[in-house]
Amino acid sequence: MLTHSTRVDTYIGLGSNLAHPHRQFAAALRSLAALPDTSLVSVSSMYRTRPWGVLKRQPMYLNAVARLSTLLPPKTLLTALHGIERAQGRKRRYRFAPRTLDLDILLYGEMRLNRTYLTLPHPRLPLRAFALIPLLEIAPDTLPCRRRYEKALQTLGAARHEVRQIPSPAGNPLVQEKISNPLRSSQLS
Numbered sequence: 001m002l003t004h005s006t007r008v009d010t011y012i013g014l015g016s017n018l019a020h021p022h023r024q025f026a027a028a029l030r031s032l033a034a035l036p037d038t039s040l041v042s043v044s045s046m047y048r049t050r051p052w053g054v055l056k057r058q059p060m061y062l063n064a065v066a067r068l069s070t071l072l073p074p075k076t077l078l079t080a081l082h083g084i085e086r087a088q089g090r091k092r093r094y095r096f097a098p099r100t101l102d103l104d105i106l107l108y109g110e111m112r113l114n115r116t117y118l119t120l121p122h123p124r125l126p127l128r129a130f131a132l133i134p135l136l137e138i139a140p141d142t143l144p145c146r147r148r149y150e151k152a153l154q155t156l157g158a159a160r161h162e163v164r165q166i167p168s169p170a171g172n173p174l175v176q177e178k179i180s181n182p183l184r185s186s187q188l189s
Protein backbone atom coordinates (compact mmCIF):
# COMPACT_ATOMS: atom_id res chain seq x y z
CA MET A 1 0.00 0.00 0.00
CA LEU A 2 1.27 3.48 -0.85
CA THR A 3 2.17 5.44 2.27
CA HIS A 4 3.79 8.76 3.09
CA SER A 5 7.09 8.85 4.91
CA THR A 6 5.93 11.31 7.56
CA ARG A 7 2.90 11.06 9.79
CA VAL A 8 0.02 13.45 9.28
CA ASP A 9 -2.63 14.42 11.82
CA THR A 10 -6.05 14.06 10.32
CA TYR A 11 -9.48 14.72 11.84
CA ILE A 12 -12.39 12.46 10.92
CA GLY A 13 -16.00 13.52 11.47
CA LEU A 14 -18.35 10.71 12.51
CA GLY A 15 -22.12 10.87 12.16
CA SER A 16 -24.92 8.33 12.61
CA ASN A 17 -28.67 8.41 13.04
CA LEU A 18 -29.67 4.80 12.34
CA ALA A 19 -29.23 1.36 13.89
CA HIS A 20 -27.95 2.27 17.37
CA PRO A 21 -25.58 5.18 16.70
CA HIS A 22 -23.49 4.49 19.84
CA ARG A 23 -22.78 0.97 18.61
CA GLN A 24 -22.04 2.28 15.14
CA PHE A 25 -19.48 4.65 16.63
CA ALA A 26 -17.87 1.97 18.78
CA ALA A 27 -17.46 -0.28 15.74
CA ALA A 28 -16.22 2.60 13.56
CA LEU A 29 -13.63 3.64 16.14
CA ARG A 30 -12.33 0.09 16.35
CA SER A 31 -11.99 0.04 12.57
CA LEU A 32 -10.26 3.43 12.51
CA ALA A 33 -7.83 2.25 15.21
CA ALA A 34 -7.09 -0.85 13.11
CA LEU A 35 -6.29 0.99 9.86
CA PRO A 36 -2.79 0.19 8.59
CA ASP A 37 -0.02 2.69 9.35
CA THR A 38 -2.47 4.70 11.43
CA SER A 39 -3.06 5.32 15.10
CA LEU A 40 -6.13 6.67 16.82
CA VAL A 41 -4.89 9.61 18.90
CA SER A 42 -8.08 10.86 20.56
CA VAL A 43 -11.85 11.00 20.30
CA SER A 44 -14.12 13.89 21.19
CA SER A 45 -17.20 13.66 23.38
CA MET A 46 -20.35 12.40 21.73
CA TYR A 47 -22.85 15.07 20.67
CA ARG A 48 -26.56 14.74 19.99
CA THR A 49 -27.45 17.02 17.07
CA ARG A 50 -30.40 18.04 14.98
CA PRO A 51 -30.33 16.71 11.37
CA TRP A 52 -28.66 19.24 9.07
CA GLY A 53 -29.85 20.21 5.58
CA VAL A 54 -32.90 17.91 5.63
CA LEU A 55 -36.52 18.63 4.80
CA LYS A 56 -38.16 15.40 5.99
CA ARG A 57 -38.20 14.32 9.62
CA GLN A 58 -35.31 12.07 10.63
CA PRO A 59 -33.91 10.74 13.89
CA MET A 60 -31.47 12.96 15.79
CA TYR A 61 -27.80 12.42 14.96
CA LEU A 62 -24.89 11.34 17.07
CA ASN A 63 -21.72 13.20 16.06
CA ALA A 64 -18.10 13.13 17.16
CA VAL A 65 -14.62 13.73 15.79
CA ALA A 66 -11.63 11.39 15.93
CA ARG A 67 -8.04 12.44 15.54
CA LEU A 68 -5.76 10.03 13.68
CA SER A 69 -2.07 10.07 13.00
CA THR A 70 -1.47 8.37 9.67
CA LEU A 71 0.99 7.57 6.94
CA LEU A 72 -1.85 6.88 4.49
CA PRO A 73 -2.25 9.40 1.68
CA PRO A 74 -5.65 11.14 1.69
CA LYS A 75 -7.14 9.21 -1.23
CA THR A 76 -6.18 5.87 0.35
CA LEU A 77 -7.63 7.06 3.65
CA LEU A 78 -10.90 8.11 1.98
CA THR A 79 -11.20 4.71 0.28
CA ALA A 80 -10.63 3.03 3.64
CA LEU A 81 -13.33 5.22 5.25
CA HIS A 82 -15.78 4.26 2.52
CA GLY A 83 -14.97 0.60 3.21
CA ILE A 84 -15.79 1.09 6.91
CA GLU A 85 -19.06 2.85 6.01
CA ARG A 86 -20.02 0.00 3.66
CA ALA A 87 -19.12 -2.65 6.24
CA GLN A 88 -21.53 -0.92 8.61
CA GLY A 89 -24.39 -0.99 6.15
CA ARG A 90 -24.18 2.56 4.77
CA LYS A 91 -26.53 3.02 1.81
CA ARG A 92 -26.21 6.14 -0.35
CA ARG A 93 -29.88 6.62 -1.21
CA TYR A 94 -30.12 10.39 -1.53
CA ARG A 95 -28.25 13.41 -0.24
CA PHE A 96 -28.67 13.88 3.51
CA ALA A 97 -30.50 10.53 3.82
CA PRO A 98 -30.44 8.99 7.31
CA ARG A 99 -27.37 6.81 7.68
CA THR A 100 -25.80 4.13 9.83
CA LEU A 101 -22.42 5.79 9.51
CA ASP A 102 -20.87 8.79 7.81
CA LEU A 103 -17.12 9.35 7.92
CA ASP A 104 -15.72 12.61 6.55
CA ILE A 105 -12.14 13.80 6.39
CA LEU A 106 -12.43 17.24 7.98
CA LEU A 107 -8.73 18.11 7.92
CA TYR A 108 -5.69 16.29 6.63
CA GLY A 109 -2.72 18.14 8.07
CA GLU A 110 -2.64 21.49 6.32
CA MET A 111 -3.40 19.97 2.92
CA ARG A 112 -5.61 21.86 0.51
CA LEU A 113 -7.11 19.76 -2.25
CA ASN A 114 -9.89 20.26 -4.75
CA ARG A 115 -10.72 17.05 -6.57
CA THR A 116 -14.08 15.62 -7.56
CA TYR A 117 -13.59 12.76 -5.10
CA LEU A 118 -12.06 14.75 -2.22
CA THR A 119 -11.97 18.36 -1.05
CA LEU A 120 -9.70 19.37 1.82
CA PRO A 121 -10.39 20.88 4.26
CA HIS A 122 -13.94 19.51 4.12
CA PRO A 123 -15.87 22.22 2.23
CA ARG A 124 -18.82 22.33 4.63
CA LEU A 125 -16.80 22.24 7.84
CA PRO A 126 -17.17 26.02 8.53
CA LEU A 127 -20.98 25.67 8.18
CA ARG A 128 -21.44 22.73 10.52
CA ALA A 129 -21.52 23.32 14.26
CA PHE A 130 -21.84 19.54 14.74
CA ALA A 131 -18.36 19.10 13.21
CA LEU A 132 -16.72 22.31 14.49
CA ILE A 133 -17.62 21.81 18.16
CA PRO A 134 -16.11 18.31 18.54
CA LEU A 135 -13.16 19.29 16.34
CA LEU A 136 -12.33 22.29 18.54
CA GLU A 137 -12.81 20.14 21.64
CA ILE A 138 -9.90 17.84 20.70
CA ALA A 139 -7.74 19.96 18.38
CA PRO A 140 -4.63 21.31 20.07
CA ASP A 141 -4.18 25.07 20.50
CA THR A 142 -1.35 24.80 17.99
CA LEU A 143 -3.64 23.62 15.17
CA PRO A 144 -2.83 26.21 12.48
CA CYS A 145 -6.42 26.84 11.35
CA ARG A 146 -7.89 26.79 14.87
CA ARG A 147 -8.70 30.53 15.08
CA ARG A 148 -10.43 30.45 11.70
CA TYR A 149 -12.73 27.64 12.81
CA GLU A 150 -13.40 29.27 16.17
CA LYS A 151 -14.56 32.35 14.27
CA ALA A 152 -16.65 30.21 11.92
CA LEU A 153 -18.38 28.67 14.92
CA GLN A 154 -19.14 32.08 16.41
CA THR A 155 -20.82 33.19 13.19
CA LEU A 156 -23.13 30.15 13.26
CA GLY A 157 -25.02 31.66 16.21
CA ALA A 158 -28.06 29.64 17.25
CA ALA A 159 -26.97 26.51 15.36
CA ARG A 160 -24.34 26.03 18.07
CA HIS A 161 -27.05 25.38 20.62
CA GLU A 162 -28.51 22.50 18.62
CA VAL A 163 -25.36 20.49 19.29
CA ARG A 164 -25.68 18.95 22.76
CA GLN A 165 -22.72 17.32 24.42
CA ILE A 166 -23.74 14.00 25.97
CA PRO A 167 -22.60 14.22 29.59
CA SER A 168 -20.22 11.49 30.57
CA PRO A 169 -17.94 12.14 33.55
CA ALA A 170 -15.26 9.68 32.49
CA GLY A 171 -15.11 10.83 28.88
CA ASN A 172 -16.63 8.19 26.66
CA PRO A 173 -16.43 5.02 28.71
CA LEU A 174 -18.16 2.84 26.15
CA VAL A 175 -15.94 4.06 23.37
CA GLN A 176 -12.73 4.08 25.42
CA GLU A 177 -13.33 0.56 26.64
CA LYS A 178 -14.02 -0.68 23.16
CA ILE A 179 -10.84 0.82 21.81
CA SER A 180 -8.62 -0.54 24.57
CA ASN A 181 -10.30 -3.97 24.60
CA PRO A 182 -11.08 -4.66 20.96
CA LEU A 183 -11.42 -8.40 21.59
CA ARG A 184 -14.25 -7.79 24.00
CA SER A 185 -16.19 -5.73 21.50
CA SER A 186 -18.79 -8.37 20.70
CA GLN A 187 -19.68 -8.61 24.38
CA LEU A 188 -20.18 -4.88 24.61
CA SER A 189 -22.32 -4.27 21.52
Ligand code: AMP
Residues within 6 Å of the ligand: 078, 102, 103, 104, 105, 106, 116, 117, 118, 119, 120, 121, 122, 123
Ligand atom coordinates in the same frame (compact mmCIF):
# COMPACT_ATOMS: atom_id res chain seq x y z
P1 AMP B 1 -20.85 11.53 2.00
O1 AMP B 1 -20.83 12.72 2.94
O2 AMP B 1 -20.26 10.33 2.69
O3 AMP B 1 -22.16 11.30 1.33
O4 AMP B 1 -19.77 11.91 0.87
C1 AMP B 1 -20.09 12.03 -0.48
C2 AMP B 1 -18.83 12.17 -1.29
O5 AMP B 1 -18.12 13.33 -0.87
C3 AMP B 1 -17.83 11.03 -1.13
O6 AMP B 1 -18.05 10.03 -2.10
C4 AMP B 1 -16.48 11.68 -1.32
O7 AMP B 1 -15.86 11.31 -2.51
C5 AMP B 1 -16.80 13.18 -1.35
N1 AMP B 1 -15.92 14.00 -0.52
C6 AMP B 1 -15.36 15.17 -0.91
N2 AMP B 1 -14.61 15.71 0.05
C7 AMP B 1 -14.69 14.86 1.11
C8 AMP B 1 -14.11 14.87 2.41
N3 AMP B 1 -13.29 15.87 2.82
N4 AMP B 1 -14.39 13.83 3.24
C9 AMP B 1 -15.21 12.82 2.83
N5 AMP B 1 -15.79 12.76 1.62
C10 AMP B 1 -15.53 13.77 0.75
